[in-house]
Amino acid sequence: MPAVPIADDCLFEFIHAELVNYVASSSKGDHDVSTLEYLGFCCGYRIIERLTKDWPRFKDELDTLKFMCTDFWSSIFKKQIDNLRTNHAGVYVLLDNNFRLISKMSSGNQYLEVAPRYVTFTCGLLRGALANLGIHCVVTSEIKTLPACAFHLECWLHVIEFPFPFGMTRVSRLGT
Amino acid sequence: MSRQGTRLDQKKVNSELFTLTYGALVSQLMKDYENVDEVNKQLERMGYNIGIRLIEDFLARTGTGRCYDFRDTAEKIQSAFRLYLGISPQIMNWSSSGDEFSLQFDSNPLTEFVELPDHCLNLKYCNVLTGVLKGALEMVQMDIASCFVQDHLKGDPCTELRVKFIKRLEDAIPAGED
Amino acid sequence: MAVCIAVIGKENSPKYISCINPSMELHFQYKVHVSLDVVEEKLQAVSKPIADVTKEQYLGLLYSTEEHKIYGYVTNTKIKFIVVVDSSNTLLRDNEIRMMFRRLHSVYADIVCNPFFIPGEVISSKKFDKTVKSIMYGD
Numbered sequence: 334m335p336a337v338p339i340a341d342d343c344l345f346e347f348i349h350a351e352l353v354n355y356v357a358s359s360s361k362g363d364h365d366v367s368t369l370e371y372l373g374f375c376c377g378y379r380i381i382e383r384l385t386k387d388w389p390r391f392k393d394e395l396d397t398l399k400f401m402c403t404d405f406w407s408s409i410f411k412k413q414i415d416n417l418r419t420n421h422a423g424v425y426v427l428l429d430n431n432f433r434l435i436s437k438m439s440s441g442n443q444y445l446e447v448a449p450r451y452v453t454f455t456c457g458l459l460r461g462a463l464a465n466l467g468i469h470c471v472v473t474s475e476i477k478t479l480p481a482c483a484f485h486l487e488c489w490l491h492v493i494e495f496p497f498p499f500g501m502t503r504v505s506r507l508g509t
Numbered sequence: 510m511s512r513q514g515t516r517l518d519q520k521k522v523n524s525e526l527f528t529l530t531y532g533a534l535v536s537q538l539m540k541d542y543e544n545v546d547e548v549n550k551q552l553e554r555m556g557y558n559i560g561i562r563l564i565e566d567f568l569a570r571t572g573t574g575r576c577y578d579f580r581d582t583a584e585k586i587q588s589a590f591r592l593y594l595g596i597s598p599q600i601m602n603w604s605s606s607g608d609e610f611s612l613q614f615d616s617n618p619l620t621e622f623v624e625l626p627d628h629c630l631n632l633k634y635c636n637v638l639t640g641v642l643k644g645a646l647e648m649v650q651m652d653i654a655s656c657f658v659q660d661h662l663k664g665d666p667c668t669e670l671r672v673k674f675i676k677r678l679e680d681a682i683p684a685g686e687d
Numbered sequence: 688m689a690v691c692i693a694v695i696g697k698e699n700s701p702k703y704i705s706c707i708n709p710s711m712e713l714h715f716q717y718k719v720h721v722s723l724d725v726v727e728e729k730l731q732a733v734s735k736p737i738a739d740v741t742k743e744q745y746l747g748l749l750y751s752t753e754e755h756k757i758y759g760y761v762t763n764t765k766i767k768f769i770v771v772v773d774s775s776n777t778l779l780r781d782n783e784i785r786m787m788f789r790r791l792h793s794v795y796a797d798i799v800c801n802p803f804f805i806p807g808e809v810i811s812s813k814k815f816d817k818t819v820k821s822i823m824y825g826d
Contacts, residue, residue: 337521340593341593342523345527347563351559352530355555382799386792390743390744408518454530533802536802622798626803
């Protein structure tokens with residue numbers, strides 16, 4: 334089988350920027366951040382299938398989050414998450430001190446206004462990847478100083494269901 | 510410090526994310542525009558926006574100078590495909606006047622997982638490439654047009670992009686002006 | 688060589704089934720449904736402190752009847768693949784069964800990335816069909 338061609342790294346940034354522009358300036362319907370987030374969700378959901386194909390099962394929710402902060406983040410954003418905090422009750426904060434998609438923006442005020450748009454897709458990406466791994470959450474972002482960005486995750490299933498050991502939240506079987 | 514702490518293949522993952530993001534873009538356009546021709550146009554428009562910036566990257570990375578003639582241009586386009594998409598299209602079917610040629614290739618990162626459904630036969634899935642070429646070459650004072658004459662997603666034996674030279678542009682508009 | 692291959696989604700919704708003998712499809716649907724209980728049991732075993740057994744995606748033999756042996760595999764994204772083989776096929780080694788699942792998983796990971804495929808829907812991909820047929824007929 335011939336080797337699959339690999340696209341250059343920079344192309345993702347170009348297409349991402351076009352996506353942001355399209356959604357921001359689209360005259361077609363009420364496009365806003367939720368569309369951008371949804372597109373990120375679709376991509377995260379799909380790519381995680383490939384990334385975890387040959388990966389051992391995750392022990393629990395924290396194990397999964399650690400994967401996202403290390404392997405997942407590294408392979409997409411070229412570095413690991415710099416800091417992961419959690420309250421061990423479903424809330425996580427992922428801090429990237431030099432987030433790839435906003436790293437070229439200098440810390441001027443005009444960029445601070447625009448920068449969140451460049452992070453929305455990634456919020457969706459995170460949410461989609463985790464959703465496909467059985468962790469349902471809301472992801473928001475916070476940019477205090479460019480180019481650092483914090484991602485806030487609230488895993489709401491955690492609140493509703495008592496987590497089984499090793500994170501295998503049992504989904505009740507619906508009649509087939 | 511390029512492959513920090515992962516046994517996943519960073520280049521491959523980035524490429525796949527690019528493929529998926531492009532796919533998501535096409536899906537969104539298909540939702541927004543009922544008319545597939547409009548989707549094709551939008552893809553070309555976005556490609557144009559990418560092309561006018563991508564050329565800077567290409568010139569910086571390859572240190573390439575001016576093209577001597579259109580055959581030279583064809584070769585540079587071919588090397589750009591190699592650099593950015595990891596494929597080596599064949600240059601063929603030159604017109605007798607030397608102002609038109611074809612690029613032939615099979616799969617490319619844009620189409621990696623794509624299976625076109627029956628109701629999308631008028632969709633030019635890779636149309637962003639026509640825009641990229643137009644935008645990029647405009648920045649080096651060349652007006653060209655391109656279109657797909659074969660598409661492997663539709664069952665053709667390969668994908669063929671036909672590129673036509675229209676005219677030289679005046680050295681006028683400085684970069685950055687819209 | 689398998690006589691039936693099925694894909695079950697999250698929440699145990701059927702996504703795909705293919706049988707060498709199409710008239711047996713209903714029969715196999717039932718067998719697959721039963722095997723899901725065994726899958727759940729094996730996954731629950733993860734909670735007990737047993738070494739790495741269920742860290743793997745391949746679950747091995749789920750159960751067997753006089754005519755068939757049923758094998759299972761669960762991805763990290765809770766997609767289940769079920770492969771049914773003839774009990775009389777004693778030549779089939781464990782390695783070969785694992786290989787079938789690897790191929791299935793590989794093509795599944797491909798079709799999930801088709802922008803025109805909506806995850807959660809039934810699988811109707813030609814590429815997937817082709818691979819499943821190839822696995823069933825032992826290519």
